[in-house]
Amino acid sequence: MTSVRTRLLGTAVDRVDGPEKVTGTARYALDMTVSGMLWGHLVTSRVAAGRLTALDTEAAARSAGVVAVFSPFAPLPIPPLPSISNPSGTRHAPLADPVVHHHGQPVALVVAETQEQAHLAASLVSATYDGTPAAADLDSGRESVPDQVDHGQDADIGYSLDGRTVDDVLAGSDIVVSGRYHTAAQNHVAMEPHSTLAWWTGDRLHVRTGHQAIPWLVGELAATFGVEPASLDVVVPHVGGGFGGKGRAGVDVKLACAASRVLGRPVKVVLTRSQVFTATTVRGMTDQEVTLGAHRDGRLTAIRHRSRSAEAAVLSDLLVAPGHTVTRMLYGADAMEISQRRVTVNLPRTGFMRGPSEVPGLFALETAMDELAGRLGVDPVELRLRNDTEVYPGTDLPWSGKHLAECLRVGAERFGWDQRPRVPGSRRDGDQYVGFGMAVTTYRAVQILPVTVATTLHADGRVQVATSAVDLGTGMTTAIAVTAADALDIPIDRVQVRLGDAALPPGGGSFGSAGAASVTPAVAAAVRAAMDKVLACAIADRRSPMYARAGEVSARGEVLRCGGESIPFTEVLSSAHQAAVTGTGTTTPRGVFEGGRAHWSFGAQFCEVRVNRWTREPRVTRMLGVMDVGRVINAKAARSQILGGMVWGLSTALLEGLEFDARAAMTNGNLADYLVPVNADIPDIDVVLLDLPDDAHNELGVRGAGEIGAGGISAAIGNAIHNATGTRLRDIPMTIDRMWRGTHDHD
């Protein structure tokens, strides 16, 4: 007997935590309280470089409710640790020494009985600095050659297919385009500010915080506070957005844990919005030069990409490496040269941010490709198709599964790309110039941390899935429920998912677009393991019709089959007087070249822009993203991921950028001045997910949709602005002042 079953996997499923979120009952770490809790409030540096010479804390200490004031002159016992990605780099701990590395660096923590008392007392702390000149931008910082770039690559990389250098090939190319591109520094501005509640019971440390990877948090806290990982009670209840900004144990975590240990009482530290801008992490600014050589027909002959990226003086987790990350893999050429330099700038800690290097890199490369298309008179979509590669450039490694050409063709058709203005500045609708633009996007598909998932099948029919993975609000909980319900072929409301607790099996991290691809195959494996135990139960149970019929019994969904007989696990367990069985499934880390294939996701993005003919402000009126991200687990959540990424892409293209004045003071570190889009900025967004399983990647064919959505949007918008007006902007954000200063084709 065969039946066609309707699979849940890949359908559009409402998020299981939706009602909690929309009714405001979801409790985040900063909502948690425990009795006897104190509040910590940060004092931050007014200068960007130099030394804190004195700190007058007398008035603060006398202020009502104040319990303690910690500072480099009255430090907390926090040993300095290096960053995650650069273990040999600078060691630093919050409030450990009086050297100031950036504006807004924490210089004191005031702890008081109430939040208001702590806030008021913090304003009474008076600091004296011996300021030194600060590097505020890429032109004033010290440049150096990084030891390694992006997963251990050299600072200078490339290849030549025939021994010729890029210069040689460029000299013999039909056409050469070259451009210099700048991208601004950014903050994640997650809705949930960084916040931690910590307390100790003996040597047991209890932590409630928002974080993207419990195994990393546990490891970092165990090392910092000299306790066994097993004695850490860490719960990450919900995360109100991570975007790469909650991957480390931040100042809130370390200060709350240390202060609580010293004071013997629970301490909660919540960063203010302006502190989130300076006392967490940022994406550093970049200065990139891209040179492309091509044949008359558009096939690339040579690619050169030189980048300089800003890096913080201390505790950088990441040097943005646009060429190494994007240009190395996206298009092939006879010769390629990529270089990366770091420039030390007095920035807040530099670290991961959604599409860390991809967003700046794709802006430069995909703008350069548009400039090349314009010079050649080749359709920009056609130019990408002519440069589509079947292997990782310069090697013979095939892709795990690449459908970029299909993304381009589907997108062009759906967007009406053939209706685009052929000549820049040639189409007007009333007082608006209209332009179309497109770009390719890409993101690597890897699994970064090992994952274990436990699935428990209860005799009463309930299914529990548990792992310490966290849900950043992107739908991890729902993806797990969908995968388990699909594997068991049961309604999703029978599945209960437990996440975000260090006591559960290690769930890896939600970053690097690796969450779903790491966790969902482990869920499927855990379900199989649990059903294997059910099967073992059945063949060992004398009352079961399947007793001793090993080899004849098979599991399918929630039932065991044997001959014509089908028995659901509930009956098997009840018959065997077994309340529940638990199976575990695991996945292990996989790199980009796992199994002799190159694992990347791809997409094509299109947009329409209108620019006022008088005042030149650009507004996006339509966007489309066509994505090849492997199999889709939950079509609704995956679409939302891409859509959210595209919104951020628009924000990056037109609005966002941290500003630093000549003193390296951040001048827009608040949500009134650091602009992110409002609804009026966001047009109709259309998302197509090809939903083609990548069977060479993992058992479910899932790659991940977390970061790819933002990638191509900056270039697509800039290319559309050029198509609309003839103005080519090579710096983001493309604000109105730049529209007025912008270069024109005829310049």
Added chain:
Amino acid sequence: MREFTFARAATVEDALDAPRGAVFLAGGTTVVDLMKLDVLRPRVVVDINALPLREITVDGTGLTVASGVRMGDLATHAEVVRAFPLVVEALLAGASQQIRNMASIGGNLLQRTRCGYFRDVCSACNRRAPGSGCAAIDGANRTHAVLGTSPSCVATHPSDLAVALTALDATVRVTGHGGEREVPLREFYRVPGDTPRIENVLGAGELIIAVHVPHPPAEARTTYVKVRDRASYEFALSSAAVVIEARDNVIAGARIAVGGVATVPWRLPAVEAALIGLPATPGGFGDVVARAADGASALTQNGYKIPLLEHTVLRAIEEVFAR
């Protein structure tokens, strides 16, 4: 936020009896914000929301708005929508619906600059701390003023409504212990000069009780154009309120005020005069609007505002005739 004494005034007389240095609280959208930032540190805050200052009247003399009226209520008042579209456009271009539901008309006119250095107590700012200097002059000044500036201060006035009211020749009714007086809005604000701390002609303890807007001429056409980085909920980089009166297809009168580019709402008398007698049809205003930036001077990052200002005025004039 620092501790303060909170009092409620029941009558205008109560409010006027507030101790020296007290701050009036209406919608709180400026005062509470700046108190949280430690920019305002009043010892006494007097809530004036119970005062009978909520009336909107449209009659033969024009529009009279009591100062406690909320922006949102004025923007949706049927008679105002019909007779004063320029006021409504400017109101709806400002803030967000949530803020407009709270913010009062009097408070709107008195809102403080958005200069980041004014709002950051750690920075030099002559407007906030006289004599401390101006961090914006060689700092982040992309959004700062090109008109009405001084070596002491280059901060813009943030109100959209005030720009429209300036173009409409509105007057402000002020009361104090010395009695009531009417001040034309054009004379209400003070350019910073050497004393940027003094932003307007209100005397100590004086209270705005109403704004009066005369009817524009029957033949007048109006528009408000606002240019900003973000499509909504963002202050102007440049804005223009235009009132143009045409007779027999010839421009007979023009009143133009601009915002986002000047330290106070800024009238353009030279442009207004140059428009008189020109054909009241689209096109041909390029030379006229070149006068818009008369006297403008740019800082390191805001030079674009000079052509932007001219083109904002041009766009507004063109849009008036395109209607």
